[in-house]
Amino acid sequence: MCSLCGILGCDDHWTNAIVRPGVYTRNHDTQSRRAEGLRRLKSANAVLSYRRLKLDVWQGRSYVMTSPTGGSSVFEALSHLWSEAEALSGRDLDPLDDDLIEWMEERTSL
Amino acid sequence: MTPVILLTGFLGSGKTTLLQRLLTDPSMKGAAVLINEFGEVGLDHALLDRIDDTVVVLKSGCICCTVRGEVADALSNLHSLRARGEIAFDRVVIETTGLADPYPVLQTLTAHPVLRSHFTNGGVLTTVDAVNAVLQVEHRSEAVRQIAAADRIVLTKTDLTEPEMEQALRRRLARINPGALILTTEASVDVILEGFGSTAFANTLAGEGGGDPLCGPTCDHAEHQHTHHHDHSHNRHHAHHYDDALGVTSFSLVIEQEIDWTMFGTWLTLLLHKHGERIFRVKGILAIEGEDSPIAIHGVQHLVHAPTHMANWPKGPRQSRIVFILEGLAPDQIRRSFTAFMGISEARTAAE
Numbered sequence: 001m002c003s004l005c006g007i008l009g010c011d012d013h014w015t016n017a018i019v020r021p022g023v024y025t026r027n028h029d030t031q032s033r034r035a036e037g038l039r040r041l042k043s044a045n046a047v048l049s050y051r052r053l054k055l056d057v058w059q060g061r062s063y064v065m066t067s068p069t070g071g072s073s074v075f076e077a078l079s080h081l082w083s084e085a086e087a088l089s090g091r092d093l094d095p096l097d098d099d100l101i102e103w104m105e106e107r108t109s110l
Numbered sequence: 111m112t113p114v115i116l117l118t119g120f121l122g123s124g125k126t127t128l129l130q131r132l133l134t135d136p137s138m139k140g141a142a143v144l145i146n147e148f149g150e151v152g153l154d155h156a157l158l159d160r161i162d163d164t165v166v167v168l169k170s171g172c173i174c175c176t177v178r179g180e181v182a183d184a185l186s187n188l189h190s191l192r193a194r195g196e197i198a199f200d201r202v203v204i205e206t207t208g209l210a211d212p213y214p215v216l217q218t219l220t221a222h223p224v225l226r227s228h229f230t231n232g233g234v235l236t237t238v239d240a241v242n243a244v245l246q247v248e249h250r251s252e253a254v255r256q257i258a259a260a261d262r263i264v265l266t267k268t269d270l271t272e273p274e275m276e277q278a279l280r281r282r283l284a285r286i287n288p289g290a291l292i293l294t295t296e297a298s299v300d301v302i303l304e305g306f307g308s309t310a311f312a313n314t315l316a317g318e319g320g321g322d323p324l325c326g327p328t329c330d331h332a333e334h335q336h337t338h339h340h341d342h343s344h345n346r347h348h349a350h351h352y353d354d355a356l357g358v359t360s361f362s363l364v365i366e367q368e369i370d371w372t373m374f375g376t377w378l379t380l381l382l383h384k385h386g387e388r389i390f391r392v393k394g395i396l397a398i399e400g401e402d403s404p405i406a407i408h409g410v411q412h413l414v415h416a417p418t419h420m421a422n423w424p425k426g427p428r429q430s431r432i433v434f435i436l437e438g439l440a441p442d443q444i445r446r447s448f449t450a451f452m453g454i455s456e457a458r459t460a461a462e
Binding site: 023043078082093096 | 370375377379380381383385405407414415417418419439443444452453
């Protein structure tokens with residue numbers, strides 16, 4: 001359920017699409033779902049570390065994001081990831097921001 | 111899944127006239143039609159319904175809340191009536207108001223918890239007034255959004271304009287939306303609707319037809335040849351600014367290296383979260399690490415459709431190509447952001 005609007009079943013995100021003919025997804029079975037989930041956490045955390053935030057899976061179904069000051073938020077749909085990150089850090093997260101670009105260059109060139 | 115065809119176009123561009131014509135075609139016999147207002151052109155159709163033009167937008171920043179309430183209600187109602195056996199239809203045509211942005215309706219089809227299981231995007235048909243479109247495109251971002259969202263563009267009133275003006279308009283439209291096929295109202299209904307409303311349409315969007323899905327069938331690829339590496343000092347000229355006042359730009363990002371799918375998802379969702387309002391369309395063929403066949407992606411503003419497998423690579427080198435149609439964002443900054451997030455050494459931008 002969407003924690004913001006209460007609509008059920010919002011998490012058919014394009015990055016994690018439900019298996020159907022012709023659709024590219026890594027959401028095939030428990031194993032591929034879990035492996036992709038771990039990769040997703042890693043890639044999101046590389047970006048979130050710019051604001052010193054950390055994302056983790058909560059009870060296998062939801063996500064929990066924590067801030068260095070002890071703040072946390074739990075959400076269920078990936079579509080809320082970036083708005084939750086901005087709300088928790090209280091600051092913008094702009095992929096076209098020069099400082100974030102440099103931050104990511106340092107991380108991905110390792 | 112019932113396909114939903116979206117008929118859009120600026121005020122007075124001939125949407126209802128075209129709709130009236132489309133509905134006379136035998137293939138449209140089973141279509142249910144939703145319109146926003148009863149205009150001057152009378153419509154006589156068995157399944158005509160009316161929707162009011164109010165948009166429900168919750169200010170939470172949550173994408174799934176951007177649901178066009180009345181469209182959702184009208185589609186739900188049609189679905190219920192059909193489920194009870196009171197009516198029958200095999201497709202739906204929605205005619206939007208002239209100032210509507212097509213994105214919320216597409217979003218409704220994708221995000222609505224019930225509708226998304228019963229309805230699918232059957233294609234966006236945009237009417238463009240050949241007499242007034244040049245001015246509209248310069249001054250009204252709604253007109254640009256409608257053109258950018260189109261899968262097919264129908265030029266109307268071409269009999270009232272000079273052939274040179276029509277050619278100039280076609281070139282301009284091709285820059286706003288290089289992927290859309292441009293027709294005139296002289297085309298037969300069969301041609302206008304070819305492939306529209308079929309369940310295979312998503313594959314057509316993704317280029318299963320065998321041609322290059324990122325540029326239109328009439329494209330001679332001449333402009334694509336002028337690609338440049340951004341290591342050069344003249345990189346600010348790479349994108350084609352067709353309208354400085356609006357700052358609408360169309361360019362493609364070309365990447366030789368294979369792409370990490372997961373990080374690509376992270377990057378694109380963040381880019382669309384922050385700048386989706388200004389990214390009218392993103393469409394691409396991706397060479398994904400670990401995948402032999404190409405993957406097609408297709409998005410309108412904040413909305414990205416489920417990625418699809420393509421059977422074959424288009425002609426030319428096997429490389430990823432992502433086309434952006436956007437407003438007020440610097441292509442080179444998008445390229446820099448992309449390479450930084452993806453950890454790849456080189457990507458180049460090319461004019462569309």
